[in-house]
Amino acid sequence: QVQPVESGGGLVQAGSSLRLSCVASKRRTSSNNGMGWFRQAPGKEREFVAAISWNGGTTSYSDSVKGRFTISRDRVENILYLQMNSLKPEDTAIYYCAISRSAAATSAANTYQYWGQGTQVTVSS
Numbered sequence: 394q395v396q397p398v399e400s401g402g403g404l405v406q407a408g409s410s411l412r413l414s415c416v417a418s419k420r421r422t423s424s425n426n427g428m429g430w431f432r433q434a435p436g437k438e439r440e441f442v443a444a445i446s447w448n449g450g451t452t453s454y455s456d457s458v459k460g461r462f463t464i465s466r467d468r469v470e471n472i473l474y475l476q477m478n479s480l481k482p483e484d485t486a487i488y489y490c491a492i493s494r495s496a497a498a499t500s501a502a503n504t505y506q507y508w509g510q511g512t513q514v515t516v517s518s
């Protein structure tokens with residue numbers, strides 16, 4: 394069983410930065426797969442944030458975070474990152490790391506096989 398574990402969430406002021414990290418428990422499963430970040434705000438459905446292909450060569454972002462967030466991965470250490478800059482109150486959500494069934498950077502939640510428990514990000518105005 395592969396269990397991604399997220400960390401790095403917290404309470405920050407608008408305009409601040411945070412970096413989320415995600416470690417997958419089994420390197421063999423995740424190193425050849427695309428990975429992504431999703432988020433879910435209170436009362437809303439889970440939404441796509443960013444994705445990265447197996448080798449880091451392709452990335453994809455939602456329009457709401459493009460230009461502010463950067464997804465990256467360390468395949469040697471098997472860690473996925475999400476650098477979040479210029480945070481806004483509307484970025485407040487639980488952020489989830491996920492491992493895709495494919496090698497590509499995909500935005501569809503149903504293409505992801507393994508999900509973490511999430512880390513809370515709260516941005517105050």
